[in-house]
Amino acid sequence: MTFDVARVRADFPILGREVNGHPLVYLDSANTSQKPRAVLDAMRAHHERHNGNVSRSVHTLGTEATSAYEDARAKVATFIGASSPDEVVFVKNSTEAINLVAYAFSNAATQPGADPRFTLGPGDEVVISEMEHHSNIVPWQLLCQRTGATLRWFGITDDGRLDESRLGELVNERTKIVSIVHMSNILGTINDPARIVARAHEVGALVLLDCSQSVPHLPVDVAALGADFIAFTGHKMLGPTGIGALWGRGELLAAMPPVLGGGSMIETVTMEHTTFAAPPARFEAGTPPIVEAVGLGAAVDYLSALGMEAVHQHEQEITGYALKTLADVTGVRVFGPGGPDGRGGTVSFDVAGVHPHDVGQILDDLGVEVRVGHHCARPVCARFGVSSMTRASFYLYTTTQEIDALAQGLDRVRKVFA
Template sequence: MTSLTIPAGMPQYDDVPRFDVARVRADFPILDREVNGYPLVYLDSANTSHKPRQVLDVLAEHYAAHNANVSRSVHTLGTEATEAFEGARAKVAAFVNAPSVDEVVFTKNSTEAINIVAYAFSNASLRADADPRFRLGPGDEIVISEMEHHSNIVPWQLLAERTGATLRWFPLTEQGRLDESGLTELVTERTKIVSLVHVSNILGTVNATSRITQRVREVGALLLLDCSQSVPHMPIDVVDLDADFIVFTGHKMCAPTGIGVLWGRGELLAAMPPVYGGGSMIETVTMARTTFAAPPARFEAGTPPIAEAVALGAAVDYLTGVGMRAIQWHEKELTAYALDALATVPGLRVFGPTVPVGRGGTISFALGDVHPHDVGQVLDSLGVQVRVGHHCAKPVCSRFGVPAMTRASFYLYTTTAEIDALVVGLEQARKVFE
């Protein structure tokens, strides 16, 4: 399939960039395989994306020809590895329009990136001379939302327990959007940090953060955005977002697992105490005391995920070549198509926004009273891969009164034919369990 039929009611823009989906799919070897005798229909990209040959080749070539540790050797291989590693950092910085390459910290994933910020608060709170923006204690508050992935809930719960601060949150509306009606009462002069998901991994909701950002600035708090589901799918500019930190992960954007990114404003990273201690993050070490390197090295103790970072740089090149605006529009059309198609399945309930406005290509749903695990097994028997469960977002499931959801999620290689296969599979599942 090389193009999409734009559903009725969707705006028709001549200047929207396009790409050939069939040519893109040819770059992903795994899409050629079969599952249970059927062509693979992969609708689980919010969980992890597939990797194009261009990324797999860079990963293999790095290990085959340039494998060495970084930042500690003067030999040729060490120099090549360091140049490739730091080159990847520069690519990532440009990809999100970071003002400085030194604002990009390589991490294991988004979860680790959020924990680095949370533990920096914790460590700063133990020191009287720490930057007051990072010191927390009783009476201070942390604000998140009911929409968060567990990785943006648990670290802040633990931080609140360690420091005596109070954790508060934005509730969800019935339509699956943030309820900002109590914004001024929730984000106050007691708030030290607001940490929110940019695009929900379970509801697909795209959070417009401008009002929240304005309030955060008014009260002098800090803002972290979990961009795990936005950086892979749309153009992201950290200057325009006006956040203090963003986090994202490589394996959701065509890169390997084991590599993620913490971007932070340079002056904030410079004020943050380290979280991990060890090699490469030091300035000097004596038996009595240690002084620490400037960011980003301060937060990258030990041997980093070198080849994974280099491959992330290749993934950035690949996505840039396809075009992030084109990917965003492709998924917008897919989402509109999918919402219309799913509406034809009797008894199916979509959670979150039911219109393709302010939502991404992740759709969670319930099929009547059929348990999501049963739905997933029927779909898998037909080669259709979806995710089932609470999606590391149990509070969202509780908010909508279900133990679990079935989730289909799209990416640049997804086609309408695959959405049609999903609908056919759901019809079969409904007949099996009716």
């Protein structure tokens, strides 16, 4: 299945604007994606017609808001192949989703009778990788500091793949959880987690996948992945900021202690004791991001109508074209896998002798929007011997003409710094 990119672009009002007198060339979708009119309209309609709090009122607006919120949860569950909407916990982003799991381990460590799968202490190990976004590094470092557990990690090969050569040693009987990225936000690498998941489960460890970049860009089925948790965020998949999701196996969510206490996550409360609601409510204390959930539901509808296989195929074609085009630009070094296979629509590169911030500023003068810096992945930059990179990232609305504009902009960069 394919789709008409021109027709898709017509759904995104922002793509019609100019930047510095040039047509906008938006190549920063791995950072945050743009929103189609359908998402903007759904959020506006909810504010105008159905604004109320959820799970608290019996009046009409409250009932409508609750229905819209739970409908969005059901759409997300179907989108990722969850067996029940109750396996989807709404959070504000992937960072919060990962921290939620990490703090559940923390809380279990001090809770009498906690499920042993979530108890962690000296002698236990947490395994991540060198490829991770900081959001999948720092929470585990902090968890290990709180509990006395040890942090270990997979390395990265020279061609930007996850180095699984030490899998049997790294994931062992001391491992309690393995948390790795499904698709790298800086290298574009799509990891096949099958061997790691199998090894982790063999030794009784849990697995979390950071799917922030994969869920928006390719078909993701949680049953096929085999992980125990996945995290992703709405603003990278055509939805608004402030909304994301943690998917977890139902029986694991039911065994996890809560992290935030407050309204809506309780069953009963007395001055002496509190019992907690079943998931997902247990993990959604306080007033949730209601209209943001509605927007995410509309984004899921939009992506589902296009078909994620078609989205992925389009991005592979664009990525292949970008890799070929950048290979012809003198002085450009591309990081990560050399071809589009096993790679998503993200290409990070270095321009010899030019700092990425200068690259980004000159490109912006031409209306070409890329991201520069360490991309919240400093260990990856260190692995490849650079302090920062320039990143162009693509989505369903990206065209080959925009890749050409990027290449022309890089020619301008070279001339300025010749």
